[in-house]
Amino acid sequence: MGYLRINNLVKTFNRTEVVKDLTLEISKGELISFLGPSGCGKTTTLNMIAGFLDVDGGRIEVDGQAVHLLPANKREMGMVFQNYALFPHMTVFDNIAYGLKLRKVSKVEAKKRVLEALDMVRLAGYEKRYPKELSGGQQQRVSLARALVIKPKVLLLDEPLSNLDAKLRQEMREEIVDIQKQVGITTIFVTHDQEEALAISDRIAVMYEGRIEQVDDPITIYNQPKTDFVSQFIGEVNKIQGVVVGGENGNESRVNFYGDEQLLPFQLRTNEKLDFFVRPEKIVITQKHEGEGFQSIVMKKMFLGAKTRYFLKVEDKDLIADIPNTALNPHSIIEGSKVQTFWQAEDILPSRNVR
């Protein structure tokens, strides 16, 4: 049972559909990320949910009530903006109290709630400052407090961390999740940073060209991508060509990769040339020159601390393999040498040729 339901949502700019027939249900208290490259329609969708953009088709419901025709100020949604959007002429206190004043909350009650909100974002004692006197991270916390103090039905976060530096971004994202769980508020988090989305989301909606490609929990998104776009957008991936040489029985197929035949747990059409995806960390290399797999040449290696990245070449194809330094001593393999290359059958996915 969805708390926030989006049905067949459509948005058109200059006759091009930027959001195409988007349907999604979000349950109460869930943190869902809209993840996708720029121009995929994620911010447009968020703006339609917030009421800043008119809906060209479809409907949006919150708690069983249609809201897509209401003006933004009647939707009871809290929003945190990429550039914080604090009111520069008001103190931190007045910024947070703004929404309460509009709701005619008594002064005593408002003061209590503002101070509680400041406490929650660990900014107690900053109420008399002006936004200009705060750092980016502090401003974003004020912005979060301002959105949450009105007890909105849904919290909308529009790339809230993209203006912060890397270290602060990690701290802030953990803090946001903590607060979100503590308050138990239904939250939509828009981001183009996959690591961010994987780290904090209950579910991720991967968006591409105005459509949702896949909605799943982060582990499923990473390990069982449903479309080629998701395979290639989330994490790093090698694209490998294979030829299906035969099917063993109902749901297994034998595929030839660079001379090595492997039995894969998929039903594929025989004699078909197909693209397959395998992640760099799933590739295994050894210095043995026999057994399963095929031979490739180490073109370059790059030491990355816990792992070493090997740039391999087989026939005309470049492959990337990330090997933990505990599994293989990076000193033992020199550039230009041949290595045996293979992967487990469950770690490779065939392309669906969806597009």
Add this chain to the structure above:
Amino acid sequence: MELNTRVDNEIVLMQKKKNFKKRRDTWLLLIPTLAIFLFFFLLPLFFLFVTSFKTFDAGTGIGNQWTLANYIQFLSDPFYISVLWRTIKIGLITTIITIIISYPVAYQITKAKPRMKNYLTLLVLSPLLISMVIRCYGWVILLSNNGVINQTLMTTGLINEPAPLLYSEFSVIVGMVHVLFPYMVLSIMGALERIDPSIIRASKNLGASNLRTFVSIVLPLTLPGIFAGSVMVFSLSVSSFVTPSILGGPQVKVMSYITYEQVAVMMNWPYGGAIGFLLILVATITILIYSKVLSKSEKGVAIQ
């Protein structure tokens, strides 16, 4: 060790040289403007100030004795005080009317699409492209007793005698507003364009209606622009000469007009100087009071 300190010293020295050069270059760039400001504005103003404390000499214009008589004469004569008051009043009314009519214009222009914005800005600036005298005579044609407005009103039978539109404070204010409102539009536009659109969205998101967002967010954030525009419009209007001369005539005397009378007609330079100085003084005080009132009404503006 020794070498290190020597290198350090050299670096410090180089840094100092660089800073000095930077400062010198800044001053070099300012010199032309400073020279003009000093020799053609401050210096003459200073001489005028000195002259205003001299006696009047029918032969040479400026006498030899020092005196306060010019100022006493002005401040003790109800006629001159009334001229001063009228000048300030016309300035204030002009400023208020320009604020009221310019704000919606500026608001719409900032909301327009880029190409439309250019056309609209040009349209707003167009009064400045026409000679002041020509524009004033245009108003004379419209406002005079047998002008377009009176003719229309009389033929439709709304009035029997021509309304005294021309040569009144009304006509002077109309002319002033027409000339000066572009300055107000431009400075309010500047302030509006500096407002981040997501601030407006944030306000609505928190539950504020359009009106409430305007009153609580947009208006306070544009006060600096309104102030800058007001200073320009007010000082240009209290010191203007052509518009009140043509549209007000001898009936609506203002400070610049009586200064002109004293200096050019009576050849009484000291008295003219005193009148001019009192105008500068009163205008400055008015602007200071105005800014105090504005900053009182919204504390945060100073922070902006």
